[in-house]
Amino acid sequence: MVIHYKCPSCGSDMVFDSDTGMLSCDSCGKKENIDTFPKENIKTTFEENDGKEYHCKNCGAILITDKDTTATNCSFCGAGVVLLDRLTGSLAPSKVIPFTISKEKAMKAFKIWCRNGLLSPKGFMTADRVKGITGMYVPFWLYDLNSRVEVNAICTKVRTYSKGDYIYTETRYYDVYRDINIDYIKVPIDASEKMDDELMDKLEPYYYDELKEFNTPYLAGYIAEKYNYDHKELLPRAASKIQSYVEAFISSTVSGYTTVSYNRKDIDTNKKHAYYTLLPVWMVYYDYKGTEYIFAMNGQTGKVVGKPPISQTKVASWFGGIAGGTFIVLKLISLIMGGSLW
Known part of the structure; x- marks a missing residue:
């Protein structure tokens, strides 16, 4: 249709x-x-x-x-x-975040971003070699996840004090148990096999309070790609994505000890809900000295991600400046301590 x-x-x-x-x-x-x-x-x-x-x-x-x-x-x-x-x-998505940045604003934001590339070649920073810029809705699954965590650890508190001519070290041992229930909402995982996962992750955050019920007019004038992976296939990646946050939360519940040694740490993450969602992305194709560079821009916030070329001359000058500054500082220290300046 x-x-x-x-x-x-x-x-x-x-x-x-x-x-x-x-x-x-x-x-x-x-x-x-x-x-x-x-x-x-x-x-x-x-x-x-x-x-x-x-x-x-x-x-x-x-x-x-x-x-x-x-x-x-x-x-x-x-x-x-x-x-x-x-x-x-x-x-057949259920949710969408509409574009809030027009093509003209996207181009302007990209040019400003290029100019901020302090280690990029001068010719690249002019941002005048854009081959094309395309607005597209990239398929994502937004996961509501629940993690049930059981932890058992042996923890210590060590106190050192003096008494008379002696120094004492007192170690107290604690058998620590934690039963934790954590909910995470709207964890985004891109569902396109051709999009770079790392690039899409770096586009975050999106403001999910601006999610809309999907309506086809939002796609008018843009390209939309269908998903390649369903929510079951991508659940392990979603669970892996929140792993560091779960670990940090566990650590926060056993703080205050001198040492913590985990005997058991069981983490069971499950999906509560998954929403097929289209998120707005501007794809920018840039030609520099015969090589094409691809950048992505968050179509809601204007955040730009990608790997621009690096000027070896600028890198050498930067490190040379650091080395020169370090040399001068060392000479001044030598002078202060009675040495000669050169």
Whole structure:
């Protein structure tokens, strides 16, 4: 099924406007509230060939297009690709965080971010070689998790004191038991096999108080990818993601001891709920000296993540400055202590 949101005034296609949170017509400028958009202006087409998916020969990404697309550019890597297979699934998320940063604002934020790259080559910092910038909704599972923890440890408190001519060390032993119940809500795990997990993790945090019930108009004008992994497959990664927080909480409950030796630490993490959610991401493709660099921007907060090129000259100058400063400090110390300056 292909859905078009037609402008009630002029009949042109409308897209989601991240600045106003409304459907917007580029032709006449009319704005329409998503929740009250006239149903008679929602045009749907049902045809056997109305949906296709293509596989990028360069990076293997799976993206959704309409039935008339035969060739396009991959929004993940920018490569030219050809459609191969029919669309076999449907997007059925339960939640969405709409874009709040427009393409223009995203470009401006990216250029500012590039200029702050103190160790990046000067040519890169100008941010004038952007090959493309694509707004896409990346599939995530948001997990509500519960961890039941049982801990048994032998702990000590050591006290040293003097009495007469003697120094005494007193050690007291404690058998410590903890039964802990911890809840975590909305732990995000990206569900696309082609997105870099580390890159997506670094985009956090998103503000989940702005989650909306999914409504198709939010996708108008953007690309949306379907998930590759269901919530059962990604549960181990979600449990692993909160492991350090669970460990830190356990440690906080056995503080105040000189030593802590764990005999048993059982952690059982289970899923309470999982929500298929689309989160907004701007993908930026940047060409520098024949090499393409891919950056991601949180479409809600503007946070940019990625690995820019490093200038070896700047790195050498930076370390040289540190070494030179250290040398001067050491010479001054030598002078103060009676040595010669050179």
